[in-house]
Amino acid sequence: xxxxxxxxxxxxxxxxxxxxDENVFILGExxxxxxxxxxxxxxxxxxxxxxxxxxxxxxESVIIGAANGAAMVGLRPxxxxxxxxxxxxxxxxIINQAAKLRTMFGGQFTVPxxxxxxxxxxxxxxxxxxxxxxxxxxxxxxxxxxxxxTPYDAKGLLKTxxxxxxxxxxxxxxxxxxxxxxxxxxxxxxxIGKSKLQRAGSDVTLITxxxxxxxxxxxSEELAREGIEVEVVDLRTLRPLDMDPVIESFKRTNxxxxxxxxxxxxxxxxxxxxxxxxxxxxxxxxxxxxxxxREVPLPYNRExxxxxxxxVTDIIRTVKEVL
Amino acid sequence: MQKKELIKLYHEMVLIRxxxxxxxxxxxxxxxxGFLHLYIGQEAVGSGVIAARKPxxxxxxxxxxxGIAIACGVSAKEVMxxxxxxxxxxxxxxxxxxxxxxxxxxxxxxxxxxxSHLTFASxxxxxxxxxxxxxxxxxxxxxxxxxxxxxxxxxxxxGVWDLPxxxxxxxxxxxxxxxxxxxxxxxxxxxxxxxxDTRARRVDGMxxxxxxxxxxxxxxxxxxxxxxxxxxxxxxxxxxxxGDPERYRTKDEVGKWQENDPIGIFRNxxxxxxxxxxxxxxxxxxxxxxxxxxAIEFAESSPDPEWQDLIDSIYVDEYRIE
Numbered sequence: 001x002x003x004x005x006x007x008x009x010x011x012x013x014x015x016x017x018x019x020x021d022e023n024v025f026i027l028g029e030x031x032x033x034x035x036x037x038x039x040x041x042x043x044x045x046x047x048x049x050x051x052x053x054x055x056x057x058x059x060e061s062v063i064i065g066a067a068n069g070a071a072m073v074g075l076r077p078x079x080x081x082x083x084x085x086x087x088x089x090x091x092x093x094i095i096n097q098a099a100k101l102r103t104m105f106g107g108q109f110t111v112p113x114x115x116x117x118x119x120x121x122x123x124x125x126x127x128x129x130x131x132x133x134x135x136x137x138x139x140x141x142x143x144x145x146x147x148x149x150t151p152y153d154a155k156g157l158l159k160t161x162x163x164x165x166x167x168x169x170x171x172x173x174x175x176x177x178x179x180x181x182x183x184x185x186x187x188x189x190x191x192i193g194k195s196k197l198q199r200a201g202s203d204v205t206l207i208t209x210x211x212x213x214x215x216x217x218x219x220s221e222e223l224a225r226e227g228i229e230v231e232v233v234d235l236r237t238l239r240p241l242d243m244d245p246v247i248e249s250f251k252r253t254n255x256x257x258x259x260x261x262x263x264x265x266x267x268x269x270x271x272x273x274x275x276x277x278x279x280x281x282x283x284x285x286x287x288x289x290x291x292x293x294r295e296v297p298l299p300y301n302r303e304x305x306x307x308x309x310x311x312v313t314d315i316i317r318t319v320k321e322v323l
Numbered sequence: 324m325q326k327k328e329l330i331k332l333y334h335e336m337v338l339i340r341x342x343x344x345x346x347x348x349x350x351x352x353x354x355x356x357g358f359l360h361l362y363i364g365q366e367a368v369g370s371g372v373i374a375a376r377k378p379x380x381x382x383x384x385x386x387x388x389x390g391i392a393i394a395c396g397v398s399a400k401e402v403m404x405x406x407x408x409x410x411x412x413x414x415x416x417x418x419x420x421x422x423x424x425x426x427x428x429x430x431x432x433x434x435x436x437x438x439s440h441l442t443f444a445s446x447x448x449x450x451x452x453x454x455x456x457x458x459x460x461x462x463x464x465x466x467x468x469x470x471x472x473x474x475x476x477x478x479x480x481x482g483v484w485d486l487p488x489x490x491x492x493x494x495x496x497x498x499x500x501x502x503x504x505x506x507x508x509x510x511x512x513x514x515x516x517x518x519x520d521t522r523a524r525r526v527d528g529m530x531x532x533x534x535x536x537x538x539x540x541x542x543x544x545x546x547x548x549x550x551x552x553x554x555x556x557x558x559x560x561x562x563x564x565x566g567d568p569e570r571y572r573t574k575d576e577v578g579k580w581q582e583n584d585p586i587g588i589f590r591n592x593x594x595x596x597x598x599x600x601x602x603x604x605x606x607x608x609x610x611x612x613x614x615x616x617x618a619i620e621f622a623e624s625s626p627d628p629e630w631q632d633l634i635d636s637i638y639v640d641e642y643r644i645e
Contacts, residue, residue: 025453051453057483062476065442070450072431072443073381096436097443105424105432106415106628107636141644142637165639193642240642 002185007177009151011040013158014078018048021076024162027054028063028080037082038118038177060086064093064115071113072101076162084119084171085131098167099142110165120173120211120261121309127297132262137169138238144192145238147171149213151181153236156190164192173211195242197249201229204319205249207272208259209235212310216259219315230319238268246272247280254285255322259315264292286322291315326598330607332374332531333593336366336586337611339390342399345615346406350565355406359420362390364560367585368493369394371534375542376461381429381447383440384463386421388433391463395430397423399618409625416628417636438473445477448486459545460488467498469512482519485549489541490516493528495559500571516552528557529583532592
């Protein structure tokens with residue numbers, strides 16, 4: 001086992017898959033000569049060359065559109081969106097095209113594209129560069145939406161995504177890039193569409209993913225000192241959603257808090273709560289609660305931005321409310 | 324083209340025309356749902372360009388796609404079956420009129436979001452270059468698509484990477500009901516390509532042989548040098564789609580263009596050059612009639628797709644779909 005950062009884990013996954021399969025290539029803004037705006041593809045251009053590490057114009061529609069087209073005829077593009085906020089400029093390609101092409105043409109061809117997009121707030125980038133719109137993308141059948149919260153899962157899930165014949169939106173969180181975690185030395189894959197128990201506990205189930213997994217684990221440690229044992233389930237894949245570990249845990253704890261970085265309304269938490277009501281109503285001992293972003297466009301001002309984003313203290317307070 | 328090929332081309336254009344005429348009837352009878360965009364009047368564009376392609380050249384187009392499908396070699400049976408939403412259709416009945424594709428014929432659809440498929444064409448052309456293969460992408464779209472951002476992003480990328488693509492603008496004068504002069508700051512559309520340093524040419528789209536010759540030049544240029552743009556001037560004789568009140572043009576205008584019917588022009592050419600006589604062409608037309616009738620019977624007697632077919636078409640990997 002080696003301890004590496006999230007950035008290294010993602011970088012290693014891409015590097016290994018490019019070494020493994022000549023059809024895998026990268027395209028996006030500043031992925032090549034610059035080395036990636038978040039330095040994920042640093043060194044790739046020198047090693048793999050400009051054919052496989054392609055700097056594009058700043059034109060998100062054609063970045064994803066050309067990736068879709070190349071994927072339709074058998075290549076395996078990894079398209080990088082500098083931030084997930086720019087995905088809105090390519091929404092038609094992600095939602096109307098990648099997610100639907102296979103069905104619409106009766107399964108004649110596949111679209112094995114991976115779209116990497118960096119999301120999350122808390123970096124004083126203002127309202128248009130700080131969003132966590134994961135639920136928007138998870139709404140659409142045909143797309144796969146993955147959002148890992150540890151280096152181990154990031155590497156294993158990204159390798160699986162690159163090998164998958166289905167279109168995958170792979171959502172990274174910019175504030176997690178420096179986070180460290182253990183990763184096996186040997187090759188491994190993590191299956192798409194499987195939630196995972198990240199911490200065992202008996203008093204309440206926290207359901208979360210991505211950066212909020214880390215905040216939830218911190219909150220759990222603090223609560224443990226007070227004798228409250230929290231179980232944490234990491235969704236890892238938002239579509240297709242795997243509710244089995246969530247339901248199983250909930251049937252033991254009978255209490256649930258869902259923690260997400262995106263806005264509360266129409267969010268991931270809304271979906272999980274609804275599923276719990278539909279599928280495990282008889283096990284509910286307390287109202288299911290959500291911790292989420294407050295309903296404002298994120299401001300530049302540091303204090304106000306942090307006020308709007310979910311914090312460890314919010315998670316602790318909400319857990320206590322359902323006990 | 325040899326005599327045999329010219330007759331085949333005539334047969335194809337008549338087949339496209341007749342499939343569309345019968346499709347309009349079936350639509351009126353309520354057997355075809357959704358939108359139906361007819362290719363009547365534009366046959367020389369699809370047939371002329373596609374006659375010039377090699378098997379490795381991929382074709383992709385917008386939603387007015389039945390004629391392009393047939394020109395690519397898709398049977399009238401499969402086209403009709405898709406129009407009727409049947410499992411035997413090009414897309415298992417999941418795509419309908421606007422989403423026909425047949426990958427085995429190197430025909431990649433049938434795309435209904437204006438401009439989106441121009442970016443696929445750039446990506447497919449990139450794949451040719453990436454794999455060091457020599458296929459060219461033939462990308463059809465209407466004049467209306469030249470005003471959307473996709474057009475500019477796709478032409479720019481193809482230009483900057485020297486991609487093997489032929490852009491084929493079927494200028495039928497109207498984007499739905501809005502004329503080129505009311506929608507485009509540049510009325511001579513081929514000039515827009517020049518903005519991306521892409522070689523461009525304007526062609527008479529009512530003469531299939533002129534289209535064919537221009538396409539040959541464009542395709543071979545794209546194979547060796549990079550993108551080429553053809554503005555092919557044509558006219559749709561019917562409305563934008565079924566139920567178009569056509570308030571944006573006069574009957575006189577439509578009538579004037581109908582005097583330049585691409586099938587009539589080609590027919591006269593065949594007769595004048597003694598490639599075939601009246602009797603032979605009549606026989607072709609009768610054969611088409613039979614072919615379309617059989618296609619309708621095939622489509623009507625075909626099964627609907629199953630629910631499980633739909634589920635299976637979503638993901639390659641197995642996931643539980645609720």
